[in-house]
Amino acid sequence: MTDFTKRLLRTPQGAIGLFLVLLVLVIVLLGPMLAPHDPETLAPLARYKGPSAAYWLGTDQYGRDIFSRLLIGARATVVMAVLATIAGTLFGAFVGTTSAFLGGRADELIMRTIDAVMSIPSLLFALLVVNLLGSSTVNALIAVAIAFAPGMARITRSVALSVRKQDYVNAAVARGESSAYIILREMLPNVIAPIIVEMTIRVSFAVMLFATLSFLGLGAQPPAAEWGLMVSEARRYMHLSAGILIWPSVAIAVVAVGFNLLGDGLRDALNPRT
């Protein structure tokens, strides 16, 4: 494991990505404890304040502390994104592996159906699902997971197929190993690495998708401190104080870049041959 960390830290992407993601994780875990102010306390006299000792990043249109809101909103934004990505990945990976393993006409049918589903833009798909289930955080999670599943299925299948052609799998088949052993012990360890890489990068897409849903009024609802919602609410007041708009945008960008970089770093570090 230490060897692996060393490999990850060797590339600048891996090092910076790991640092940013760890920072975000700390905020997710300890955010509410670190927050200097209550995120929902309205202070009509302290609206649109610039950064100060009391309010590090200033206050918003209701006089709420932006820094505290960001610290607390991290949970809503990041945890949801990670959960949705994991759910979508598991479902997609299951479909993809099954398709690759079945092969032949069944594989063709499953993949063409997935192509068909992917012709609906994932944002639109998520919009439809949220609308169908009603706008709430949990429903947004389900929507994003469903929107991600086809893409993950496609990736898992192509990775699984290339592994399936390797001679070590042929050797196992020729040896008469059970399907379970071949899939779990021979194929999975070699399939999982690229999927983890793809999943890490997709967390940043999920963060953006969530934020977009909230922005369109179909994800988190006010007065939640979800970052996308904060940007959405800030829009009307942005000429009064740019800070209300900038800080949540920066927060979204940091998370997205962090997971992207970590994914690129993992890709190099997980390659067993270097």
Next chain:
Amino acid sequence: MTTKPETPVLAIENYSLDYDTASGVFHALKNIDLSVHRGEILGLVGESGSGKTSLAWSIMRYLPKNAREPSGRILLSGENLLEKTDVQIEAFRGRRISMVFQDPSTSLNPTLSLGTQLAEVLVRHRGLTRQQAWKEGEAMLDRVGLKTPAAMMNRMPHEASGGEKQRVVIASAFACNPECIIFDEPTTALDVITSCQILDLFVELQAETGVASLYISHDLALVSRTASRVAVIRRGDIVEQGAVRDIFANPQQDYTRELIAAVPDPAHRLVDDTVVETNNPLVRVENVSVHFGRKPFLAALTGRKTERVAGNNAISLSVNPGEILGIVGESGSGKSTLAKAMTGLNRFEGKIWFDGREIRNLGDMDNAYRKDVQIIFQHPDASLNPRHKISEILSRPLKLFGDASHLDQKVGDMLEQVRLPRTHAQRYPHQLSGGEKQRVAIARAFASKPKLVICDEITSALDVSVQASIVQLLLELQKASGTAYLFITHDLNLIRQIAHRIAVMYRGNLVEIAPAADIDSQDRAEYTRRLISAVPRAAGQYL
């Protein structure tokens, strides 16, 4: 060494090359001294990693950024190439010194026609217009023995065979009458018969033009067939150089002797011909056919009949207990397809009789059959799971086929059996060398004490000296266990050394089966005779 009065066309003097790597400086070439005269072919022989290709890049001045040249000169007709500017070097390349590459399927641009790629050199260096260059190109293709030069000019690389493509590459190397040409394993990627023809073409053009040639190869036998002098390179050092005859008759260095000894010589049989042909063969393959692919989509819709691609056409052969049956053929002849059918990796039609039992399809291949029939693949890199330790790789067959007690002890014994240290059990495949990995694969195949082991080109990815030791190991194991081998290879010299009988395959068909001793008889099928005559003679015959 023969000395000639005039200046050599290519002279390398005290040349060294280093690479800066993350783990320090790597000395790729050390104080190289070589020279090639006009009309001469110098063979440069070495195993992978010996630095022979690095030398080619040095001469062509095409070095990676981390290369350093601490000493030496490379002279082309007396001019030091190390002192030339990039622009001067660009004008040299292709005009005064050119190169023929290993694999014509990767050294030609797949999206440009053959003619465009040939004419390009003529336009660049001889100042011809495109039309003139195209005309000239046709003439060149005619000169390299292509039947329809005009049509060939318009073809795309994927529309030509490997041999045709290599002729085009050779034509562009000779296009500007260079002083010197470097041939970097020009026949390694080609089939036996094609490479023989390419070699003949090379010798003919070389004699005609008198170009100084540096012929790089891993194959000592092949080089000695064309070159007048040979230099042996090992780990960046020229170990020995001299006239071909001298090198073979009186090698000065141990390494050269090893290399010569490692070249398979069909006259030197490595097995006794004591196997009796019985009426009860261990395995009998009866009319086994393999087809690939599905119906094309439109054909499926319209119900039109289509020809499926045949990998094997009704193959029948048998292997006796303890026998080594060789299967030879060019790539695409269906050798591996048959191996895969016999190990349950390809669906087949027909029957396989094993030890008196009838096997009609994959379902009939039960645990007992799989225990008795094992396969070893060509690339140990691909056949060993990169994420499993050697101990896990070797203990699987024990768990499946034998008793799983004292696994560590048994895995260690297996490693010793293939001459590897017991401690290798704790390693991962990428921590082993190519030869070591293939030994692990052999140990895995023998773990279940099989009656038949199918070896699918298991030595062709390895260096000559490693190949010899692997073959020796296989023969020892065979002697100890009495296992029968189905030995698939394209190396005729090797198979003539170790097989009892040889089956020849061509385009999915079995041409014939003959005892190894009679394979070069004049009574053999026409294709077999062509194959035999195309193989380079073994090293011993240069004495």
Next chain:
Amino acid sequence: MSPNYVAKRLVMIVYTLFIVSLIVFAITQILPADAAVMMLGENATQDALAALRENMGLNAPVWQQYAIWLGHVLQGDLGTSLRTGQPVGPVMFEALGRSLLLALLSIGLMLVLAIPLGIIAAVRRGKIADMVVSLISYAGVALPEFVTATIAVLVFADLMKWLPPTGYVPLTENFASGIAHLVLPVCVISVILIAHVSRMVRSELVDVLHTDYIRAARLKGISRGQVLRRHALRNALLPTITIVALDVGYLLGGVIVVEEIFAIPGIGRQLIVAIQARDLPAIQAGVLIMAATYSIVNFIADILYAWLDKRIQYD
């Protein structure tokens, strides 16, 4: 490229649209919206509602409703909006026209910028230019459209007053004003596409530059620039066709957000309105049209690719 391949791709489009129609119909069936209530309002009498349901065929089994709907769609009748009472088809196609203008301009801008950026990054790999390009691409993937759009409006419209903040003016009406209104939306949509495509172009070109045939061409004495132009670029840029086509899915998603923010009456905005109003026929039509657009673009891209790359022999 064989007729086989074209036929197969065409059948795939039909299959895609069939699956999409199933999904869309299924989703609109589960939607907790009662078409009859929507048309007659909350205060309608039970009798009136029942009569309308019968009239609209809402009491028939689901598969029958689907068959009837599909039959109408195949005849070009996409249904009547529950919100406006107008036929959905013409409205949607008119909106699609505006969205396509937006999308095409964005793709154009993206190609003009992303390809040179990718090429520069690949040729000067590991140098400063490469790092700048990769920074741009990380920034691109890190900022969702609604953030870039909002900031762009704040900076270029509110503070600098260079461009109009929102709205849409048809080009036929006032060309200059129409273009001015399109500048910000087009730039916003392009950012993410540029980030993605320049990265793909870079990695494709880096791979091509490491092939044996590029080395062989250099060793024939062909100069760096010529090798890049004649040998490397066409091979590296061919796969970009497919990548751009697949990005159209992302682009269409981006169009939804951007149209909403800039108040452009395109198909994205129509869809949002329809989804918010639970206007079932409009949702069905909008999603179907989007999916069809995506499928057709990808079909054209695949055919173009196969035609340009003669190596590929599909069957």
